[in-house]
Amino acid sequence: MTQDNSSQDKAAGQMGGGDLFNTVAGWVLFAAGLGLGLSILSGKYFHGDKPERPEQLGYVIEGAVEESAGPAEMTMAEALNTMPAAELIAAGEKAYSKCQSCHTIDAGGANGIGPNLGGVMGGPVASKAGFAYSAELKALGGNWDWDRMNDWLKNPKAYVSGTKMSFAGLSKIEDRAALAMYLNSKGANLPVPAFVAEAAAAAPAEGEAPAEGEAAAPADGAAPAEAAPAAPAP
Numbered sequence: 001m002t003q004d005n006s007s008q009d010k011a012a013g014q015m016g017g018g019d020l021f022n023t024v025a026g027w028v029l030f031a032a033g034l035g036l037g038l039s040i041l042s043g044k045y046f047h048g049d050k051p052e053r054p055e056q057l058g059y060v061i062e063g064a065v066e067e068s069a070g071p072a073e074m075t076m077a078e079a080l081n082t083m084p085a086a087e088l089i090a091a092g093e094k095a096y097s098k099c100q101s102c103h104t105i106d107a108g109g110a111n112g113i114g115p116n117l118g119g120v121m122g123g124p125v126a127s128k129a130g131f132a133y134s135a136e137l138k139a140l141g142g143n144w145d146w147d148r149m150n151d152w153l154k155n156p157k158a159y160v161s162g163t164k165m166s167f168a169g170l171s172k173i174e175d176r177a178a179l180a181m182y183l184n185s186k187g188a189n190l191p192v193p194a195f196v197a198e199a200a201a202a203a204p205a206e207g208e209a210p211a212e213g214e215a216a217a218p219a220d221g222a223a224p225a226e227a228a229p230a231a232p233a234p
Contacts, residue, residue, distance in 0.1 A: 076150045077193040079177035085192065092182025095175050099167070107187040114165065119187030120144055121180065136162035146193060149180045 080088070096105065099117075104110060107118035115128035125140050125148075126133040137160050142148065151159045153176040155169040170176045184190050 073173055075195070076146050076173065076177060076180075077195040079173045080146065080181060080192050081195040082174065082177075085181065088178050088181045089185050091175075092178035092180070092185075095170065095179040096182055099179075102167075105183070105186050117183060117186065121149065121184040121188035122190045123188070134160070134162050134164050136160050137164075146180060146190065149183070150176050153179060 074082075082088075083091075099105075099114075102113040103115065103117045104112060105117045109116040109118055111128060111131045115131040115133075120128075121144050124143055126138045140160055144152075150173065153170050154173075156163050156165045156167055158169075170179065181192075184192075
């Protein structure tokens with residue numbers, strides 16, 4: 001009888017130990033799952049996995065250049081002189097393929113969805129007879145020169161808000177220069193602006209001493225200083 005009781009107690013002890021282990025293991029798994037869930041939620045809320053630059057910097061360093069800033073875009077005059085005129089016109093003809101569904105380009109051609117573009121370069125803005133231009137484009141006034149055409153081809157709606165033209169624009173200035181050159185070859189003859197690179201060395205600023213070996217320029221109205229007599233030869 002005593003032996004039977006001890007066996008039952010031993011079995012109950014084992015069952016009690018198993019329940020305790022299961023309880024502890026359950027709490028451990030629950031804590032791990034809770035920690036993982038909170039970590040994911042905090043990462044989503046605070047964007048810890050994708051850090052973003054704040055809209056307003058706490059400290060701005062004057063003169064610092066952003067790493068994302070690329071090289072400055074070349075000017076229209078520079079882009080027009082990157083290759084011979086014939087090659088640029090040929091490139092512009094290819095770029096014009098994006099325009100031909102709305103525009104004719106030969107002189108005297110009919111207006112379509114957009115106005116005829118024959119002789120448009122150098123001509124007045126919004127001047128093709130028989131085409132209903134937007135009031136905003138009419139109000140622009142002036143003539144289509146190289147810089148104005150460059151701004152227009154880059155983003156028509158940004159240049160003239162309210163324009164009827166739905167073309168998104170050409171992002172590369174090389175494409176805009178080529179297309180403008182092609183337009184200029186169709187009934188127009190605007191001279192191509194020459195591109196002159198900036199001088200490598202600027203002239204001395206006012207009040208700055210000239211470089212060694214250079215003579216200072218005389219002030220306006222002042223007689224040049226007399227040269228010192230040369231030392232006699234020995």
